[in-house]
Amino acid sequence: MKIDRLQAFSDGVFAILLTLLVLDFKLPNYKIGHLGQAVIAQWPILAAYMLSFFYVGTLWLFHHDYFAKIKRTNWQLNILNLILLFAITLINYPTSLLSEAVAQRNLADIRFAFTSYALVVLVISGLFWVLYRFMAVHQDLMIHQEQHEQFYRAIRNDPLRSVLIYVIALVGIQFNVVVGALLILLGNIFHFIAYLRLSRNIEKHHLIE
Amino acid sequence: MKIDRLQAFSDGVFAILLTLLVLDFKLPNYKIGHLGQAVIAQWPILAAYMLSFFYVGTLWLFHHDYFAKIKRTNWQLNILNLILLFAITLINYPTSLLSEAVAQRNLADIRFAFTSYALVVLVISGLFWVLYRFMAVHQDLMIHQEQHEQFYRAIRNDPLRSVLIYVIALVGIQFNVVVGALLILLGNIFHFIAYLRLSRNIEKHHLIE
Amino acid sequence: MKIDRLQAFSDGVFAILLTLLVLDFKLPNYKIGHLGQAVIAQWPILAAYMLSFFYVGTLWLFHHDYFAKIKRTNWQLNILNLILLFAITLINYPTSLLSEAVAQRNLADIRFAFTSYALVVLVISGLFWVLYRFMAVHQDLMIHQEQHEQFYRAIRNDPLRSVLIYVIALVGIQFNVVVGALLILLGNIFHFIAYLRLSRNIEKHHLIE
Amino acid sequence: MKIDRLQAFSDGVFAILLTLLVLDFKLPNYKIGHLGQAVIAQWPILAAYMLSFFYVGTLWLFHHDYFAKIKRTNWQLNILNLILLFAITLINYPTSLLSEAVAQRNLADIRFAFTSYALVVLVISGLFWVLYRFMAVHQDLMIHQEQHEQFYRAIRNDPLRSVLIYVIALVGIQFNVVVGALLILLGNIFHFIAYLRLSRNIEKHHLIE
Numbered sequence: 001m002k003i004d005r006l007q008a009f010s011d012g013v014f015a016i017l018l019t020l021l022v023l024d025f026k027l028p029n030y031k032i033g034h035l036g037q038a039v040i041a042q043w044p045i046l047a048a049y050m051l052s053f054f055y056v057g058t059l060w061l062f063h064h065d066y067f068a069k070i071k072r073t074n075w076q077l078n079i080l081n082l083i084l085l086f087a088i089t090l091i092n093y094p095t096s097l098l099s100e101a102v103a104q105r106n107l108a109d110i111r112f113a114f115t116s117y118a119l120v121v122l123v124i125s126g127l128f129w130v131l132y133r134f135m136a137v138h139q140d141l142m143i144h145q146e147q148h149e150q151f152y153r154a155i156r157n158d159p160l161r162s163v164l165i166y167v168i169a170l171v172g173i174q175f176n177v178v179v180g181a182l183l184i185l186l187g188n189i190f191h192f193i194a195y196l197r198l199s200r201n202i203e204k205h206h207l208i209e
Numbered sequence: 210m211k212i213d214r215l216q217a218f219s220d221g222v223f224a225i226l227l228t229l230l231v232l233d234f235k236l237p238n239y240k241i242g243h244l245g246q247a248v249i250a251q252w253p254i255l256a257a258y259m260l261s262f263f264y265v266g267t268l269w270l271f272h273h274d275y276f277a278k279i280k281r282t283n284w285q286l287n288i289l290n291l292i293l294l295f296a297i298t299l300i301n302y303p304t305s306l307l308s309e310a311v312a313q314r315n316l317a318d319i320r321f322a323f324t325s326y327a328l329v330v331l332v333i334s335g336l337f338w339v340l341y342r343f344m345a346v347h348q349d350l351m352i353h354q355e356q357h358e359q360f361y362r363a364i365r366n367d368p369l370r371s372v373l374i375y376v377i378a379l380v381g382i383q384f385n386v387v388v389g390a391l392l393i394l395l396g397n398i399f400h401f402i403a404y405l406r407l408s409r410n411i412e413k414h415h416l417i418e
Numbered sequence: 419m420k421i422d423r424l425q426a427f428s429d430g431v432f433a434i435l436l437t438l439l440v441l442d443f444k445l446p447n448y449k450i451g452h453l454g455q456a457v458i459a460q461w462p463i464l465a466a467y468m469l470s471f472f473y474v475g476t477l478w479l480f481h482h483d484y485f486a487k488i489k490r491t492n493w494q495l496n497i498l499n500l501i502l503l504f505a506i507t508l509i510n511y512p513t514s515l516l517s518e519a520v521a522q523r524n525l526a527d528i529r530f531a532f533t534s535y536a537l538v539v540l541v542i543s544g545l546f547w548v549l550y551r552f553m554a555v556h557q558d559l560m561i562h563q564e565q566h567e568q569f570y571r572a573i574r575n576d577p578l579r580s581v582l583i584y585v586i587a588l589v590g591i592q593f594n595v596v597v598g599a600l601l602i603l604l605g606n607i608f609h610f611i612a613y614l615r616l617s618r619n620i621e622k623h624h625l626i627e
Numbered sequence: 628m629k630i631d632r633l634q635a636f637s638d639g640v641f642a643i644l645l646t647l648l649v650l651d652f653k654l655p656n657y658k659i660g661h662l663g664q665a666v667i668a669q670w671p672i673l674a675a676y677m678l679s680f681f682y683v684g685t686l687w688l689f690h691h692d693y694f695a696k697i698k699r700t701n702w703q704l705n706i707l708n709l710i711l712l713f714a715i716t717l718i719n720y721p722t723s724l725l726s727e728a729v730a731q732r733n734l735a736d737i738r739f740a741f742t743s744y745a746l747v748v749l750v751i752s753g754l755f756w757v758l759y760r761f762m763a764v765h766q767d768l769m770i771h772q773e774q775h776e777q778f779y780r781a782i783r784n785d786p787l788r789s790v791l792i793y794v795i796a797l798v799g800i801q802f803n804v805v806v807g808a809l810l811i812l813l814g815n816i817f818h819f820i821a822y823l824r825l826s827r828n829i830e831k832h833h834l835i836e
Binding site for chain 1: 216217220221223224225227228229230231232234236241242243244245248259262263266269270273277404405408409412
């Protein structure tokens, strides 16, 4: 089957998820005349929003570049994509937990919020690894399959690296929330660097016209 | 008329519905420092979310594969599709009822929630049966219409089978909620198997390039 | 400019608006063990939802068929389309007012809700009339422009007829809410019939391949 | 890489953002039988909704026309587009603040709301300037690159003009809220005029078929 409806549907889910994240910004309870202070005290919402917006945005970039290499889909890929989208939509909730817990400044709650965030991004990275493996096995679905091996070799461990970072973050959070939070941020930044590697790799091999 | 805007519009509705389901995850009332327990007590939301996400996801897969066989649309199909989308969007509400009722652990409420869930999925399966019948009659709208009879024969009773399972579930819920719930789950799993049958059938007959 | 991004963007707005309407279904306040009665008492939400879903759905069908006749867009059409989408998204709010007012059974509130509903649909029909006029003047944007006059003559007064029905409804509501409500329903049904006329007209003139 | 998925994804974000804005219309607290007065007292919501709907709508028109000139994308443009969409989704929140503050009629709160609104639109205009600069440098991504210089020269300062208006508005708000608000409105109207200039420029140079 053709790949374009799968792309359009996935684009839809990504676009909606990104935009729904903005609904976390809710009018605070405030004393009339002091809206400013109340809004500024909501900075954790903005911080959590930025973290998740650029994380999900990077996932979209990955999805965009990766599926540009695929020419056909089959039922296994359809289902794998659906499971991946499921895990990605979940990020909405830990994002809310995070902004709430940080605003309330309770250490136990912040730890729990970061732990649930780390768990979701860990699962997403794991599923990307499954997707990469699937592609390695089903080269007949790819454009320019003769160059796929070479292309794949350079990037195939990126999802595992990202899983590793999040596992360390998950453990780290239990001991020191700040270190754990920085590790999650590092994981997200690593995602972004991995995207640049993927993107340049595709351009170098002229895999897409 | 061409089929592509109908597909794009339906993809949009499916994508949004799937993503809106995640809004059911709302910050619980919690004692500061005990966010973790409060969130974990929300497991029925996650369970209901997974049930409906993969149910709606499977419906999208069906829609995707089925409409890939159609080359043109007319006003009857446009309207049939609109009624189908209407019924599918309704699933959002019983999903909320289900997670609320299970969280409150009241048997009468759980029974009501499962009953309303079963009713909506029953109507959806019934409408898919109408869609299958419509296609059987309007073979001029299809790609490769000469092979359609053969393709259709193998799958035409799948929606009726699914209606039957949900009718049994609907009756079962009134006597035993657990049995009824399992029957609904069975119905959703059957959907998924029916999708695999449809998908392989299409690939076997090379109905789509 | 090409018309396809305008269509895709409009499809997006329609799909989202249809799906957002479902958010009106909110968990009612209920006595544990009596969820059923509380949900059944929400029937006005279902009624208002159905009214607006099929109204917006019919508008989409119109938009779909009408823009299938257009081959190019320009800035005037872009802006006209944007104003039309603005008016259509507004329907969300009177729909909420309607289900609330009917549930509370207060005559003055019901009258206000129906009045605001009638005002919004009146504006939408008026804008569709502007759209029809625009098309009559800018035949160079159309596919098969030589047949456009003939096609246009048959349908050009449909939006005005619909405006007329809603004006009568608007007056009627002030005297008798039930009669006014039936007139709004009649207006929506007329929309649907007008769509069928448009659709058959297009098929008869083979205006779209 | 091809540009179409980037366009489709951006269209999705724009369409969802426009439609989510309507969620600001929430049922007011009202005395039964006085729904009308309560709704009419919500006029600031409608005013803020119109301001933001047509602002975001104009941004979409810009995006639509500008990306119609681009034939390929690369990772820099992907990321730039993502940052732009991020800033645009933020507009949702100052819109809510604005309608709340105006409804409560507190001068300090209104000033804060307008200030945050002006800051967000200022950032958006600044990012459009970066986008214009990017295009001037990467003419190889454009359709009809030989005419690009001539096309670009006429419009390249429009985002800067718009930044300037918003900076003046930002300062003005601190002294006189009404003047500041009018300057923001003027900025949005200037956007619209700048769009018309861009659109006519494209048509004049026949840059898009």
